[in-house]
Amino acid sequence: MQPYDHKRIERKWQSVWSKTKLYRTDGGAGQRSTVNGEKSYVLDMFPYPSGDGLHVGHPKGYIATDVFSRYNRMQGKQILHPMGWDAFGLPAENYAIANKIHPELAVKKNIKRFKKQLGLLGFDYDWEREINTTDPHYYKWTQWIFLQMFHHGLAFRSNEPINWCPSCKTGLANEDLEDGKCERCSSVVEKKALPQWVLKITDYADRLLSGLDTLSWPEYIKESQRNWIGRSEGAEIRFKIQDSGFKNKKEITEIKVFTTRIDTIFSGTFVVLAPEHPLLKNIESGIVNIGEIRKYQDEARQKTEIERTDKSNKTGVELKGVTAINPSTGESIPIWVSDFVLGEYGTGAVFADAHDRRDFDMAKTYGIPLKVSILPPEPELAEKVKRLEECFEGEGILFNSGPFDGLSSKEARPKIVAWLQEKGHATSTVKYRLKDWVFSRQRYWGEPIPLVFCEACKKQVDVHKTQTAQKAKQSTKHKFSKGELQNPGWIGVDEKKLPVKLPKVESYEPTGTGESPLAKIEKWVNVKCPKCKGPAKRETNTMPQWAGSCWYYIAYCIRENHKSQNTKTKQFPNLKSQKTKRILQKWLPVDMYVGGAEHATRHLIYARFWHKFLFDIGVVETDEPFQKLQNVGLILASDGRKMSKRFGNVVNPDEIVERFGADSLRVYEMFMGPFNQAISWNTDALVGTHRFLEKILRLHLNVEKKKSTASNPVLSTLLHQTIKKVGEDIIGFKFNTAISALMILTNALEKEPVLPPKTLAVLITLLAPFAPHIAEELWQKLGHKKSVHLEPWPVYDTSAIKSLLVTIVVQINGKVRGSFEAGRNATEESLKETAFSLPTIRKWMEGKETKKVIIVPNRLINVVVV
């Protein structure tokens, strides 16, 4: 037998495809098969080119998109299936530092390696559209989008303490934390006061939430985004604050608290403020024990994220000398400070009561009085709750609640809000868990933030702010954008001067001082102010890793094919141009987006946010970037752990390709199990798919040259069923069952004494998306000149998928007792007759009374006997 020489076949066809530009999006050979201008934009989450190269887990998603895009090409659609590199950010930079080479060189080297590895797998990428986020032509537009956001007032300077990773020596966004630790290096994160650029993603919270309903994404990804955004409907209640030191208690100010459980307001027996609550400063003169409070604030500030979120014990200090008034009861209640209340959520203050575990614990610890105002329906439990032996957090019936006694929690809420609102004590409002996006990083390897700080302009803006709009117009020389007015002194770099290139530096290692390494380059830092031409300083922080991936799917669309392969400067067209708009109209949204679930609450939220902004400023016309999303499940090592250099359990795809071929690897990874599920790698099992491909190769040897006249109806049915199944399974990302169907067909064909070339041809076209090389080889051997990948996908005959004969199962009382073959759509009477004539069935029915006969057409008969 002729051995399966996968190396020769794969090398040969990869070279032919590349020479004929088979997979070019525009003007490639593939164009010829395009029907009606239908498009399919198939997108992989692009990799960051790490130094370790690919392991067999990485390509799983890429194989899936490749199968999907090849299938769609065969369906006659124009395909955009690009690939690029997300090369800014900590992974690339840390690799560079560890290996003592400049990140730019490291990235170049790693990209080369990745590209070579991907090349071995025979993907149908249009490499002419390759992008790299660290290319100045690319990040020019990353900066441009940021600049638009800044001018539109979506970027602001914040002095709030932020999460600081002491090991990576940079600030981090909320999204970059895992259990209070740095997501990259697992160091315990500290709080650090650092001025930061923050993007107002919360302005888009509602749209990010409602947009989810329109997307075909896995439900759990949508659900985690909903969780992450964390919309809570509730009420803001105002508590008046009195200085109780005076004889005639003096009202000094008021405090707002947020609650989703206003039904518990009557049991509110104390108020708790977050340690950083600004009110503490405002009323400090009234606080008798201010020293004690300050000490507590200091302690709280020094806590790490982990200590702060420790739920086991509650600490706090009472504010002596001041009290709050519960607006529902008019009672004077104590005010406490405790770090279980978060400064950054809601209003940074809560009213506390017996119907919240945390409040309950705190009250018990410090002997603060509690009052019950909700009772559970169970009488025994209610008694315990009344005696304050149990903390009842659920909804129940109101009690001790004045006019609302007897109402259920649900009924009471709107009524209580209305009642308090009338008196001016409350308003219903909505809060989000989502926090604004801390956008500055104190690291070298990122896009420079295209802003400068100018003292002269700061004065201008300050003047502007103190005057009325009209006066301001006359008195200030320059026009300031919304962002420039909101952030006095900060001026956007002139668009025409973009990109702000990352300067070459000697030392790109993080300083740890909170300054970026860029701050040391005086020549770069000191610039002329774009507004007043006076002396100004550049912003030296860089953008986070996620910036570049917020618009890369747009970049692929507008990176059109270049006539010359040697074009070195690949400029992107203006994002605001009409031409860009037309192209984006054609390609967006992405039809199929494939990547890991770990991006659910990071990249996938950030990119949606930027996209919605680009929609608002008229760059894109769709409201959402990614219409359909599929998650790829991890490939674990054979020991069940993650593949990692550290564990020494990494399988390199190059070796697998060398031994078994890319086609075997591709088919195996698609066959392993459900696509979105994590499964352990098993090289032994891969042998099975290799055998399967060899079997098809052998089929070809048996193919008869002359046309066969005899047609086997059973085989024809199977063939059409397979066409249907494989197509539907590819659309549904159920590749494992698609391949199983191909195996079943192959096994059946193998048993046939004669095999018409037409039948084999269909099998080969069905195989083509999965094993493109071997399919192309066999296709050519069958005498075709054109590539199999431009063939139309076979069409199944709806009548042919239904077999003429069906197996009817006969059950007695639900247990299978026999079966027989019958013609499709045989009458119920004839089925019954045949069934009852079967000897085994007769035996089971003997001497019993038949109560009922259930007939499911073309499937089964169930006889109920007693």
Added chain:
RNA sequence: GGGCACGUGGCGGAAUUGGUAUACGCGUACGGCUCAGAACCGUAUCCCGUAAGGGUUGAGAGUUCGAGUCUCUCCGUGCCCACCA
């Protein structure tokens, strides 16, 4: 603590969506080809039983002529969020 999944042979997993449970593949056993090898070919392979037959989808109950699939309780696993008021 909250949310979302899930639990089927020795293993990865199928199951027309309520209708023959264990497809397909791995592994294993036996046989074949071969001087030999297996990354080759063939046959068999859920469990008990010689057989007739019986049992089986984490456990238990329920609905139904019929449940892996629907409902409830319990046990177990995975993922996401979490002092979020």
